[in-house]
Amino acid sequence: MNEYSITILTFISIQAIVACGLNVIVGYAGQVSLGHAAFFGIGAYSSALLTTKAGLTFWGALPLVILITGAIGLVLGMPSLRLREDFLAVTTIGINFIVESIFLYIPFFGGALGLGGIPSIAAFGTRLRGANYFYLCLAFLAAVVFISRRFTKSWAGLACFALREEETAASSMGVSPIRFKLMAFVIGTAMAGLGGALYAHLMRFISATDFGFTMSVSMMASVVLGGVGTLWGPVLGALILGLLPEIFRPLVDYRMLLNAAILLMMIRFQPAGLLGEGSFLRGLFGRRGGGRP
Template identity: 40%
Template sequence: MDILNSYFINVLVVAGIYVILSLGLNLTIGFAGQVSLGHAAFYAIGAYTAAILSSKFGYSIWMTLPIAAVVTWVIGALLGLPSLRVKEDFLAVVTMGLGLIIQSLVLNLKITGGPMGIGNIKPVSLFNHSLGMFGFFVFEVALIVILIFVMKRMVNSRFGRALIAIREDETVADTLGINTTKYKVLAFAIGAMYAGIAGTLFAHYFTYVSPDSFGFMESATILSMVVIGGLGSIKGSVIGAVILSMAPELLRGLKDYRILIYGLLMVMMMRYRPQGLFGDNSLFKLKRKKVSSNVSKEM
């Protein structure tokens, strides 16, 4: 029974990490409309920042978490500034390239342990007492609640309205006096910060990080969670992450076909419900109307 409970808690903890990753990516894609295929890069930066600080300097998660959040926010802003000058398909290629560069760096730099990774990371403890798996899960849930609350406040604020205006029509937003570059970079940086927080949780929970955990397929998996849950939907980010993170466990006998299942789900969603499970259907109706209008003008 204890083994079953540990296994179930482990699955929930991993699902929670993906929830945070999906929330961050949905801010960038769903609300700001900026396609990113390199979200795992910031996930890796957060994880390795926490791993280095913990293994080499003895920092606990109470120190590594805010530091990793700031580091990924700054790096996200610095990388986002040149990246977001391109649009749509070109942006997707650029962010995918950034992800591959970061993975190559952690694979080859001495400070990251190269292909061997970093171990001896401190587990989460409170007053010098280890929280254990269940305690970590409670801590993670509390953190997710805070992050969802912050996300809701952001998207319902002037900042969120500006992002939605940019998503709908960047040219019109520009003419209305919205600093589109500023808001896009901020969205990219905040999304990166959420990934950095998830990376910190990953490092302190598993107490070991390696480059294999942060490849392109990880970015594709997170993107699948956002698309299936619903672009521009906080609830969708949570549900999509929970569904796709638990799917491999529920279909463990078909683990060799996990990517095939993800692809099939994406195709089915795009065919029958392109807005995702909880996405805003009006957004896709508006886009179809714009596309039809442009085609009519060209003809």
């Protein structure tokens, strides 16, 4: 594989990590968030700042990055998650714009020039580049999928499914709506923070516009395309949406049009996503797609 393909695959695996996080929030707990890129950005900026200004290594910074992103998720989720459906969607869009503006207008975050000079990741005495960086991202993706799977097997996961289906009934069965929505939100945003850190050290330069609303929509598109609430759906969605522009390079000017067409076709013909309940792929491979529990 040439270096270009490896870079594309690395981006895709990062996108998949972040999409898995969004899937915990949207797919498992049923809370529509259209501001997920904000937490992707918070992860990227915290890792960039901790490694450039505080002098930590990537590995020293990573636990803090995940903690910071999760904590901000907790604080922002507390008021937002009390809202239902469309109000929550609008609020999360607002969060995205506010976070993006903070990065853009506050000099501490580099302003419009962004943050540069982010160190690369060292492991076993060498700097990770190319294929090795890809393997690192793949390993983190595996960890994220594992945690997602573990979550669906826990009582907390079951509580989230119940909330997603019928909040009033779930709450009459002892499920505190706010506690378990927040739990899913914190896990999801922490995963986005991890993705952000990997992104920052891959690019070694970040700016606010990388984490705008468009990015949130593209993450949502990955989740919807692959199958909301399925285990592997977000990964498949990120893979397809990441590869398409490369395969249809001649159509580069019509890329967004193509994406929109795919989404409309999905909603019309496979509303549960490629790996969702009743999809043609599940029909092909039996029930092994890891559908909604």
